Amino acid sequence: MKPDSFRAALLAAPLALLVLLGAVAPLGALLRRGTGETEVAPALPRTLRVLRQWDGNSLPDDMAFEALAADLAALRAAGPAGAEAMARAAERLAADVPALREVLPGTAERAERTRTTRAAAILVADPAWGERESWVALRRAGQAMSGFHLLSAIGLRITAEGGLEDGPRGPHARALLARGLCAAVLAVLGCLVLAWPLARWIAEAPPRRAAILAALTVLPLFSGEAARAVGWAPLLGPGPEAGLVVTTLGLLPLMVLPIALVLHRAGPRLPRAAAALGLSPRKVFWRISLPLARRGIAVGCAVVFAQALGVFIAPGLLDPEAPLAAGALAVAARGGDWGQAGALAVWLLLPVLPAAFLLRRGLRG
Template sequence: MPADVQLSKPALAGRAPPNPARWRAAALVAPLFLFLLVTFLAPIGAMMWRAVGDAEVAPVFPRTLAALQGWDGRALPLEPAFAALVADIRQARTAGTLASVATRLNYDVNGYRSLLFATARRLPAEGAPDMQGALIALNPLWGERENWAALRRAGGPVTDLHLLAALDLRRDADGAIAGQPADQAVFRTVLGRTLWISVVVTLICLGLGYPAAYLLARLPERIANPLLILILVPFWTSLLVRTAAWVVLLQREGVINSVLLGIGLTAEPLPMLYNRFAVYVAMVHILLPFMILPLYSVMRSIPAAHLRAASSLGAAPFTVFRRVFLPQTGAGVAAGCLLVFIQAIGYYVTPALVGGAEDQMVSYFIAFYASRTINWGMAAALSILLVAATAALLLLYRRLAGGQIPRLG
């Protein structure tokens, strides 16, 4: 027998035979995966790309960007760059494409849109001998390096403009990363507020949900099941309806203030709406079931024999709870906190309806940029912040769940 045939037999013997069941399972899952790819992953990817994509200026100002490629940024560009800018503005105004460029540049430097349109209305004559002097005389802003640096940065095809702006950062005329002016730096404050509200809501839900789940787990099933149905009832009601109900209850002439005034506990209506208190109340009411259900599931599975054994060994009731029962509920606490926190950081409707101007979260600004100012790049950049925060939490939970959940007792 040839040597090469003899050598190939061990390799063939060690190779696993094809598994028809595995291929059939893959064929069954493939349509669902394709559906998710087309209807879910692809739109999200397209949205996220808007945070870094930069294709508005390059097709409209090709001469100017080509003239700026060799510019070192230390002084004003040379005469060919000014002449190219005049030619590009004239052509863009004729083609009706100047608005998109002006909008994109205005994201980087406030007032750039007005600068471009004012310049387009009074362009120097073609073939003028000194385009640089003519443009600066027309508007002194063309004599500032920052405006030319912004124009060069907008050449694409990618940009970090929106991602930096989402962190209250920007690039200066030299290309270095610097902080936004104090009157424009808002997003780090908003992100911190979002995380703080989410943490507080999670802790309140844990404080209210743990005793409720403990009580349900200790009750007989004939009593616990109807109570669980009452906990699930809010899931059958629209989120918008539940939030609007809190507006009715918490307003100055609402039910709660009327009761407090009627029984004499307050002399005037309490400000319970359009503030942080209303946001906490409404969000806790909506998210509390997401804390109770995981806790109840874990507590119900804890063997009662463990508790009886600790009591028979002389442990006091509180010691039994702290040393035996509480550590075994760690998985439920982690799951409940994760569910509540991840949903809380993405809340938009509830803070918008019952909160004030200082209570809006990141999702409000995503909706603002997407629907009002039509700045999809900024909306996508803020969305990436939320996705990054959610991904970090999932990785943290996976690490804790994959190893050993820290003991709480």
């Protein structure tokens, strides 16, 4: 490596490390939280060790019942911490088998009073442990990683046979994601329509005036999302339409500046020459101006779409009951349900991949 290249690499290393820590690491943490199982394994470690050797075709042997009794006894002996761990495990198991929400704590209480073998005590405490489905759900929830949270975020769950079925909140959960995606698409279209005349004005203005117009265009970004939302709230009132308007106007500079830059570099001579040769304004726009601005449009659409998917503050301030997936993510995070929050974040990030592909195609030479 040449000395100049080596020095350039050394200078760029801190920036690369910053990008790695600031972007890649949080995304990795979201993916880990969205695919990790952290509720059952800490509560029932002995049971899960035994179930690793179980074939899953029939009920497990007495060792599994003994291990479950030992785990439940240990949780009861741990006091409030054990009760909390048991409640989290029961809530997770209930997502696959709803009856297990009450079965796990009930079994722990009744099995302790049953004067028989520990394996029989578990069966006597609750007949749910005589069902293979209960043990399948317990073993599946005890894995290090699974698709439970990702499927739960869109209202699906895995059956004991390994198939998929729709949960009670399935249509509602998928509707939240669909509304968020539609809102982001509408924000992109709104920004694109509003940005084109302003971008052309900046691109065709003299340098001094263009600099002033560009500075005024960027000015709303410095006010902050919350300030814009509070300022628009008295004018628009609460509602999802108000949130969409605020989001569109707030992201407008991200669409205007890339288009204006591309149009400025291309210059106005080619559209003027086409018009002078008799091409109608509509054909000049579709055949000349729009292809010239394609890279700026691609960059603007990709950036606005990615930002619009992650906007929480404006819809939350203007409409606290806004039916968007972003609101569900915020509620899950505030409640400490990091698995659900991570899964929702993954689903919100997935549509950004086509936006990144659009950006790559737009920047291709």
